[in-house]
Amino acid sequence: MxxxxxxxxxxxxxxxxxxRTLIPTTREAPADAETPSHILLSRAGFIRKVAAGVYDYLPLAWRTLKKVSNIIREEMDAAGASELFMPVFVPMEFYNETKRHEAYGPLLFQVEDRKGNKAALGPTHEETITELVKGSITSYKQLPLNLYQIQTKFRDEARPRAGLLRCREFIMKDAYSFHLEVEGKGGLNEAYDAMYRAYVNSFKRCGLDFTVVEAESGPIGGSASHEFMVNCDSGEDTILKCPSSGYAANVEKCEIGARPAPSKGYFVGDPSGPLEEVHTPNCPGIEDVCKLLKVKPQHMLKSVLFKVNSTPDQLDKYGQEYILAVVRGDHDVNEGKVKALSQCTDISLADPAEAIKAGFAIGFVSPRAAVGKKGVLLLVDRDAALSFDDAAGKSKFWVTGGDKKDYHVKHFNWQRDLGKDPLGANAQGDNKGGLRGGDNYLIVGDVRNALAGDPSPRAAGSTLVAARGIEVGHIFKLGTKYSDAMGLSVLDHDQKKRSVIMGCYGIGVSRTMAACVEMSHDADGIIWPAPIAPxxxxxxxxxxxxxxxxxxxxxxxxxxxxxxxxxxxxxxxxxxxxxxxxxxxxxxxxxxxxxxxxxxxxxxxxxxxxxxxxxxxxxxxxxxxxxxxxxx
RNA sequence: CAGGGUGUAGCUCAGCUUGGUAGAGCGUCUGGUUUGGGUCCAGAAGGCCGGAGGUUCAAAUCCUCUCACCCUGACCA
CATH class of the missing domain: 3.40.50.800 (Anticodon-binding domain)
Incomplete structure (x- = not known):
């Protein structure tokens, strides 16, 4: 010694x-357990359900959770962050400026005290920490700062599922960093990179097989964002990877590499036959129509209607505006790409009843529905904007909506059925559309989710491969969203008032435990990596x-x-x-x-x-x- | 939120159509037996049939309302 x-x-x-401890193993899992982690954690006596999405962590689970937490603590501390502990209880006033209680909506658990004061059970703590830092730092010299906690979070999920993977009450590590600058020493980028490395270290030390992907920053706002995904076929998230460049992204974010334009040009080509209206009752989905008409989804044009959320002023000036996104039937519309292409950042799926009132036969909408309507922008995906099929060497056969209930049309042709020159159609008086009073009513571009087999956006000649993952970590560059809203600023060296720049960094601790089980088990039970085994x-x-x-x-x-x-x-x-x-x-x-x-x-x-x-x-x-x- | 489904013993479920006051397997407890991959035998404990109302001589069962939970979708720092 x-x-x-x-x-x-x-x-x-x-x-x-x-x-002398409590390990209530069972031969059978509860009936509601379906995913391996839920079944095995239940059967092995780690967790017990208390209510929907709310679980007891029994001694074995708590031991594992403490080990995961301690690994994270060591890496966070080593990366220069300091641990603190904030309340679950968040006074509603904290949301006055950020309005996030509205963004969260029913996701926010709310409580009321005996005096009738309202509070939320924190789904995350940007507001709380911004309040704290606002009242505690007085000089730019106190920046940068990185604070974190490991604590219980609450979200009243519409549908909790899969045991610990999607809970209403869960354990999370959340960190927040504060900076005067984005670049350089002490800047946001430096902290972001340090957090990136700390996350890689943490998940490696937990023994997880994971992929870091580029991600949407989501409603929290901000610019850059990465997600840490445990590789696992049962994962909820789809990720795409380029094997040669190492590029990896969430499907919500993934770009698609350059593809050759059609030889004859977009929309150019003869019809495949006379336009034919077909009665298609009880066919709400693409698959139903395909079955009935005996066509493949890749021969369908799917039209998805988005509502542009305008300010009252804009509404007054331009009326309710819409974006109609058209993709191939076997493709999915990507909302982020719709936003980027349309340059409208605040859009949402149109409410069916409202859309029908506005003249869109929801479920049976074709690109023609956008023609001649003021305040409607038509976005057509590259793969949908074809009239001639280069691969097959013949006219493209399209089935699309009939623009009335229970009808579809066959042999749709862009030029014949939308206008002689769809791309130039905004020059025609009767086709005027476009948003905000503009006349650009049609854009061809990337509107759909990337798929396996699509060209890589980072390496010519390579194609993307798809995989599934469970999101266990997410890092964001927030910028000044919260500091602007809540008035967190400091005077800089030149005595100029500057909004503090923020980053935020989360790890789902309880979800990490479950993800590990998803990743590492066999028919007999769990196989823990030693570092986080109970x-x-x-x-x-x-x-x-x-x-x-x-x-x-x-x-x-x-x-x-x-x-x-x-x-x-x-x-x-x-x-x-x-x-x-x-x-x-x-x-x-x-x-x-x-x-x-x-x-x-x-x-x-x-x-x-x-x-x-x-x-x-x-x-x-x-x-x-x-x-x-x-x-x- | 939309659609579908389920609530009966600690767990998994049967019984409900055709009303007559509750069952099986696993688990638990007792005794015996067995002892290197969920032994075998005998016995026992354990249920306000999710809740409220109604129909009926009688309700787990039929009707109404409610609550909870699950699935698919929508949604999701």
Whole structure:
């Protein structure tokens, strides 16, 4: 032992008896559990549902959550951030300036005190921290600053699902940084990059297989944004990657590389036949129409109507305006790209009833619906704006809406049915459209989500591949959105008042635990990576009432604990089968089995959870070292 | 929010159509048996049938209303 003075002693591992803690494993999962993490965390006695999207974290789960949290803490602190702890309780007045209670809408849990004052249960803490910093720093010399907390968050999700993956109450690490400048030393970019590295380190240390992708910054606003996705086929998010350049993006953000323009030009080509109206009752979706008409979705034109959200002034001047986005039937409209192309940042899907009133036969809208309507912008995706199919060498056959209920049309042709020269049609008096009084009524561009097989936007000749992921981290450059709204400013060196520039950085701690299970399990149970396993070693006693066996277990656990390993001793009076099944279920990385068979050879059985098959005999004297080597 | 579905024992479910006061398996407890991959046998405890109202001599079952939960979609720092 070293005699050197240290400020804190090295961590000693925990040793717990299974019979003296709470690990209620079950043979069957609750009926509402469907995803692997939900099923396994429930069956293995980690979580128990209290209400929709609200869970107890039992001792095993809490141990894992603390380990995840501590890894994050170490990396955050190493990256120059300081931990604090803010209340769950957020007075509604805090949203007066940012109006985020409106943006969040029903997602915000609200409470009222006995005096009738309203408050929210914090879904995130930009307002709280901005208030705090506003009242605590008085000079630019106190910047940059990076503060974080690990705490429970509340969001009244419309539909909580998949156990811990989408909860109404969950544990999150949220960090906020404050800067005078974007660039340079002490600037936002520096902190953003440091957080990026801290996140990569944290998730690596947790043993996760993950991808960092470019992301939409979403309603929180701001410029750059990256998401950290655990790679997992059951993930809710679709990501696209370019194998040669390393570019990766969320499908909501992913750009599509350059593609050759059609040889004859957009919209140019003869009709595939006379326009034919077909009765298509009870066909609300593309798939239904395709089935009925026996056509493939890629021969359909899908028209999606967006409403432009205007200020009262604009409404007064231009009336209610719409954007009609047209993509191929097998493609999905990308709202972000619609916003970019139309240069309208505040749009939303049109309300069907309202749209029908405005003359759009929702469900049966074709591009023709935009023609001749004032205040309607037609956006056509490149893949939809064709009349001649270069690949097939013939006219493009299109089916689209009939612009009246229960009707579609076959052999739609852009030039014939929309106007002689759709691109130049805004020159024609009767086709006048466009937004804000302009006359640019039609734009061809990227309007759809990228797909696997699309050209990479970063490497010519490469194509994108798709994968699924679970978002566990998200970093944003916020800019001055909150500081402007709430008046957080400092005087700079030149005594000029400057809005403080902010960044925010989140990690879903409880979701990370669940994502890890999604990523790492087999038919028998969870397989924890050692750094976040609730215990490192499980000592399974075949005969817990044999004093010699228990003494050996105690000796081994003491050795392991003094080396920093956490040990769980299964001392239950259960049959071996039950113990082994439970061991596999809870997924402790190493199992040491103490039983007569091995003891006859002065050995114990060593088995790594991730290695299939039977374990190996290891001499008692070598057992501790064998475990520590396997955990390293 | 729209559409669909489910609430009966700690868990998984049957019973409901055709009303007669509640069942199975797993788990729990007792006793025995067994002892290296969810033993076997015997016994026991455990339910205001989500809640409220109604119909009826009688309601888990039929009717009305409500609440909760789940699924698909919409939505989602």
């Amino acid at each position: 070293s005699t050197a003075t240290t400020l804190s002693s090295p961590r000693r591992g925990d040793t717990h008896l299974w019979s 215990y490192h070693v499980l000592i399974t006693l075949m005969k817990p009432d044999n004093a010699d066996h228990m003494a050996l277990a105690t000796k081994l656990s003491a050795e392991l604990a003094s080396a920093g390993a956490d040990v769980l001793i299964d001392d239950r009076d259960e049959r071996p089968g039950v113990k082994f099944k439970d061991a596999d279920l809870i997924g402790i990385p190493i199992r040491l089995t103490i039983g007569d068979k091995a003891l006859a050879e002065n050995a114990v059985e060593f088995k790594a959870r991730k290695t299939p098959g039977k374990g190996e005999l290891v001499a008692i004297t070598a057992a501790t070292q064998r475990c520590l080597a396997a955990l390293a």
